Amino acid sequence: MQIVTTHKNTDFDALASIIAATMIYPGSVGVIPTSVNTNVARFLSTHKTAFNIVLPHEINHQDVRRLIVVDTDQWRRLERMEPLRQRNDVEILLWDHHQNGGDIEASWRCQEPVGATVTLLVREMKRRDMELNPLVSTVLLIGLYEDTGHLSFPSTKAEDAAAAAYLLANGADLNVASVFLNPPYEEGHRDILFTMMQGTERFEDRHDTIGINIIKLDRKIPMLAAIVSMYRKIINTDAVFVIFVNDDKSSTVIGRSGVDRIDVGAILGEFGGGGHPAAGSATVKHGDYPPEQIKARIIEIVKNRKSNSATVADLMSFPVTMVPGSTPMSEIRKIMQQKKIRGILVGNEHQVDGIIVLWDLKKLKRDNQWKSPVKAFMNRKVTTIPPDLQPSAAAQLMVQEDIGHLPVVHEGKVIGIVTRTDILTYFYGMLPE
Template sequence: MQIITTHKNTDFDALASVIGATMLYPGAVGVVPTSVNANVARFLSTHKTAFNIVLPGEVDLQQVRRLIVVDTDQWRRLERMDDLRRRDDLEIVLWDHHQNDGDIEAHWSCQEPIGATVTLLVREMKKRQMELNPLVSTVLLIGLYEDTGHLSYPSTKAEDAAAAAYLLANGADLNVASVFLNPPYEEEQRDILFTMMQGTERIKHRHDTIGINIVELDRKIPMLAAIVSMYRKIINADAVFVIFINDETSSTVIGRSGIDRIDIGAILREFGGGGHPAAGSATVKSADYTSNEIKEKIIDSIKHRKSRGATIADLMSFPVTIVDGSTPMYEIRTIMQREKIRGILVGNEQQLDGIIVLWDLKKLKRESQWKSPVKAFMARDIITIPPDLQPSEAAQLMVKKNIGHLPVVHDGTVIGIVTRTDILTYFYGLLPE
């Protein structure tokens, strides 16, 4: 067994390095400390099941033959790894951009003074000509940006910028990155925000409220996308479009949506831009459209575009695996392995008694417990959802309740189940064409 771990109080460069290393070492398990930064905790609350990561207490250290350490070279910064420190038969690999003269003596290491550990991992990925999916690329980019101050810290090297370009070429989403990076809010951003709030034009379409604004810039303002995201929340609109007039030659349109019915990316693709349903942007030449023409075209597109977005019925898996409460736990484990699923419902299609998920199997410490009925370990407080619910609403429910499986019920009968992975697949566009 090989594991990958990092320092306590895990920041995004550390988390991203763990995830990146799992790409370079197939089969390795990422071990993320229990103490993580607030923005990392927020990310893991919705994304943890998308990666092969566990907590330190969930690893049998006696089975570990290779330890891969990222973003630190000090034993004291690792969580619950002291037993490994005393092992003579352990192979240790180290990836780190700090120069601390630490006490981890690695058999092989890549330790260089560079902006982020992610950059070192990306170097190897490029060497192997690896292609990454948008989710992994986005996580790596967040880590790289956090440790380089968006490529602005003095420690940033040219290779850091090249690594960022590689991740963007592999689908990294800057809009998602801006949400988790919590960029600083300076005076110039505040002034722009106040200007936007004073000039909002509200449009009602069916049950939705859309805010549209035209703002003339006299200089380049950083982090406009983050300001627009904040602006939508402050004015409590379902979607917003802000047209920033850069100069006499062009305008930049940035859109944000909190509902699936208004697809920002699709609307802004009409201007040569793009994005995904929740966020997008476009740069428009003044020779093609004036700012008012852009506004009218956006309004027209909203009113004439099909309003129905994807629903849970489009995302859910079916048929659903349901077992009786007396089913022994060893059989639950076999079903999960055979069907490659993480959750099993308990009861029947008309009456659910509980749910058992992969993480619950870690509660079993004694061999005799595997003969116990599933009802002894299942969660009984089940939250169900209707098939016409929007994916964004299901995602919010998962975050609020910290759950990864939602049974789908129609007319009193279970017809499917939706998981965190299903939601992530939808939002990141990971489904094959």
Template sequence: MEIIVTHKNSDFDAVASLVAATILFPGAKPVLPRALNPNVKAFVSIHKDLFPFVDLGTVDLSEVTRLIVVDTAQGHRVEGIGELLGRKGVAICVWDHHEARDDDIAADSKIQEQAGAATTLFVERVEKEGATVTPMQATLFLAGIYEDTGSLMFPTTTPRDARAAGYLLEQQGDLNILKNFLRPAYGPKQKQILFEMLQNAERTKVNGYRLSINKISISGHTPGLAVVVDMYQDIVNVDAAFGIFTDEHKGRTMVIGRSEHDGLDVGKIMRSMGGGGHPGAGSALLKNAHPDAVEAWLVELIQGNQQTSVQIGALMSFPVTTVSPGTSMKDAASLLRRTGCTGLPVVEGKKIAGIISRRDFRKIKNEKQLKAPVKAFMSQKVVTIEPGKSAMEAARKMIKHDVGRLPVVQGGELIGIVTRSDTMRYFYDMLPG
């Protein structure tokens, strides 16, 4: 007997992968986990008769000769398969899109490739083999890809996901059904939790990141917590937000994180806590964990988190062409033309006093004003950045303040400058190798 299994608290990508695997492994039984995400549970309850799901309790594990694990490579995340791992005579096959880890299942064969969704890997193989995909299967597969990639808008989305989605639309995948089941739950209960989080909101700085970690007691089934954390992060305006939701009656704590800083990988942090996710979003379910201890653990993990993106110190230009506050506007204009720069830092000693840009020359009304010092026309509100910050942080600052360059400052002193072109070269992989 061959069975297909996936992780607990299954999302659409997990369930879609279960069904997609049945196309590639005819006769294999897809085992539906007991714990499903609320929107997945609603979908399955309506469409269950259309898919050949079985319950683990009906499977005689002694007869299993092949175990196909999808959307995870972590044995502890799959319910009830412990006795099959390492048993002689059981071939193990893994299909996963998450980063490989040392404690992954020891598999006889493994498809573990970079994609925004595990479903994408299956859809590519199904298309290659020319297998038939029904409209309802195509709709479920689309749900798997769209949910895990944020409708193809998460940074983890790859061209492979977009191509797979296009193929599924050709197979008559129904976007209207997706709209109904991928719509996040937000009602009075979620509104009350958000209100409570905002009342208790605290901001702190850990390892250079602006964080807000919020501990909330919940009772009973509470869907939509991920949506609440999304909204909470937007409102408190931090680099990353974490919600620690504890149900004391059940002895369970759900940790949900969201990050908008490309140097803070929430998925990596959640994997360290036994969960999973992506750089911008992740979660972990803990048993009998005190919320204060969970918070301390989070802080410890963030303190040890390494910057994964290129830092501004590697992108900036130096030495920097500057002018003094007493430099005439005429000389500054000549220097701008000669260097091809659109703006120059105005420096007094080693401290920045302002920025003079081509825009500032629009303030000049007559030729006499060209003899005036730049300090009379320069912008004194200078937006700067530190060398340890990321290219994403620089881009955000440039967009927010509508500037084309950022002086790089360390200890109050100018050490370099990074321009809009510098950040674009980074984002479009134009950095020299």
């Protein structure tokens, strides 16, 4: 067994480096410390099942033959890895951008003074010509940006910028990245925010409240997208569109939405821009649309939008794999492996008694437990949802309940199931493999 781990109080560079390393070393398992920073915790609450990661206490140290350490070179910063320090039969590989002269004696290391550890791993991914999907590219970009201050810290090197360009070329989403990064909040941002709040024009459409604004910029201000996200939350609207007039030639339009009914990416696609349902942007030449016409056209598009937005019925997987409560745990493991699924409902289509997920299988420590019926290990509290629920509401429910599977029930019958993967596929616009 080979594992990849990093330092306690894990930041995004460390998390991104773990994810990249699990791809570079096939079959490896990422081990995330129990203490992570706030933004990483928020990210993992919705994305953890998208990656092959576990917690330190879930590792059997006796099975480990290779330890891959990323973003640190000090044993004291690792969680529950001390037993491996004493063993001579464990190969240790190290990836790090810090130059601390730590005490981890690795048999191989890549330790160079670049802006972020993930930059070193991206270099290797590029060398191997590895294929990255938009989700992985976005996570790696967040890690790179966090440790380089959006490529502005003095420690940033040319290779960091090249890695960022590579990730953007592979679908990294800056709109998603801005949500999980702590944006700088300087005097210029404060002034823009106050100006937007004073000049907001609101209109209602089908019970949704939309804010729209035209702001003239007298200088270039970075991270406007993050300020627009903050602005929408402060004025408490379902969506906002801010038209920033750059000069007499063009405007930059930034949109943010908190409801699936208003797809700002599609709306701004009308102006040659794009994005996804929650975030989008466009740069518009005044020769095509002056600012007031941009505003009028956005209002028109919003009011003429189709009323049939996506629901969980469009996302759910079916048919649903269900087993009786007497099914042995060994059979549960076999079904998950054969069908490549992480969760199985217990009961029948008219009566859900419980659910067993991949993480529950880690509870089995003795061989004879695999002969036990699934009802002995299943979670009896199952949250179900109707087919007309919006994806954002399903995602919010997953975060609140810390669950990754939601059976879809219609007229007392299970008709499908929505997983974290389904939600991620929808929001990131990825097609299943």
